[in-house]
Amino acid sequence: MDGAGNMQSEKSKRDFLKYVLGGGLMAWVASVVYPLFAYLKPPKQAEVEVSSVKVGKLATIEKDSGTIVRFGNKPVILLRTSNGELRAFSATCTHLDCTVQYRKDLGVIWCACHNGKYDFNGKNIAGPPPRPLDEFRVVVQGEEVFISKNA
Amino acid sequence: MSSILKKTYEWIDKRVQLETLVEFMGKKYVPVHRHSIWYYFGGVSLFLFIIQVVTGILLLLYYKGSEQLAFESIQFIMSKVQFGWLIRSIHSWAANLFILSAFIHMFSVFFERSYREPREITWITGMFMLFLGMGFGFSGYLLPWNELAFFATKVGTDIAGVLPFVGKPIMVFLRGGDEVTGATLSRFFGFHVAVLPGIFTVLLSIHLVLVQRQGMSEPMGMENVPASERKTMPFFPNFLLRDLLFWLIVLNVLAILAVFFPWELGKKADAFASAPAGIRPEWYFMFMFQTLKFIPAKVLFIDGEVLGVLLFGAAGLLWMIVPFWDRKSSRGEKSRLINYVGLFVVVYIIIFTTLGYVL
Secondary structure (H helix, E strand, C coil): CCHHHHHHHHHHHHHHHHHHHHHHHHHHHHHHHHHHHHHHCCCCCCCCCCCEEEEEEHHHCCCCEEEEEEECCEEEEEEECCCCCEEEEECECCCCCCECEEECCCCEEEECCCCEEECCCCCEEECCCCCCCCEEEEEEECCEEEEEECC | CHHHHHHHHHHHHHHHCHHHHHHHHHHCEEEECCCHHHHHHHHHHHHHHHHHHHHHHHHHCCCCCCCCCHHHHHHHHHHCCCCHHHHHHHHHHHHHHHHHHHHHHHHHHHHHCCCCCCCHHHHHHHHHHHHHHHHHHHHHHHCCCEHHHHHHHHHHHHHHHCCCCCHHHHHHHHHCCCCCCHHHHHHHHHHHHHHHHHHHHHHHHHHHHHHHHHCCCCCCCHHHCCHHHCEEEEHHHHHHHHHHHHHHHHHHHHHHHHHHCCCCCCCECCCCCCCCCCCCCCHHHHHHHHHHHHCCCEECCEEHHHHHHHHHHHHHHHHHCHHHHCHHHHCCCCCHHHHHHHHHHHHHHHHHHHHHHHC
16 A cells, blocks of 8 residues: 555544544533433423313402402403403413502502503503403303303 | 640641742732722622521521422521521621622722723623622522512513523523422522522632732722832731721621511412512612613514613623723723713612612
């Protein structure tokens, strides 16, 4: 074998080793990093799928009031207007995730965190909230009040 | 007795050559001038950090980091454990004083341009420690699992979530899920007592080693003063004793605050209660919180809070890399711009913090 050929084969041997070692190192890093990142990501918990909840007797819900109702693992605000009408909205402020409340004195749904305001239709009327609250359906069956997801 | 001490010293000296260290300490001088007072705030911050480590470890003996037990365990510490109220109160107050002292330290360094070459790394490690300090505050705030903390954490993590692309994964990572739950408490507990202290200790070591290696920064223009007119003071014992005196004053202030204004616990967090009226974050987040209140829902086509977060992020980054864009100070020239920027930031923080409390 002549010198040039020898060098050629040396080089390809060297390259081969470079790829094997480099590839091995990368595979090793990936096999350490991937499980770590996967571990940091919390697993999806099976959420209880709730489509409807019973709130209670109509007579117990005062006029001109708002109450927070547990809907699965989310809070919902149930409003009763002064003329007795019932409405329900997601109680999670669309701004930064706080839980809203009904302000009798202002006649609005109000978020204490950043002074966001919504009207009786859940529409954002003042402050930083970017969109209206999601509406829920309120059904009265006999004396019982139910809240269900808007289809 | 003294011969035992002497023998011990010699025994150690033979093995680790204490002599060089003693010589170094003996040769260390601190410049004396009319801005010398600002030198003490770094030391005060260090002292408060040490208090946090000690009281934090003490709290760990009784605290339980879970949704069902966190609030109750702090109730237990405050009502049943002897001096538990004091330890917790000191931990809460020292946290606030630490942030205050670190802020004073930072602004004094900024206005003195002490970040200028060759102290860029000291400045940057300091800035990272301040951010970590705020991270300590934010994560520690949740640990009592009370109403205020619950909503503050909801808002804080949701703000991280509005960032484009990376926001949502960061939010889920911080919360340990889509919502603020017991999983969030577990994570914050881990961050607060393990992750953050670990990183902080590394940064603190670099920061302190650099301060020792490079010595105290002198005000600009001092190099023009003839050596005969420059005053100094030996670090050991003159400056160190003054340092200790300052620490003693801080300890007294801390004790007065902790005893006469004990930290409240509030009501236990309830995911199905409305956010209470008058909810507000810790005072050092107030100026950002207040700014978010003022930004409208949409500015052109960008969401208000996205804009707010990006603006604060950019401002924080610019502030942190000031040694690299303020070349004038490194050359020894006075830069007016730095004064204006610094004053603007101080005035902005004061105005918006005040607004946060009076509006």
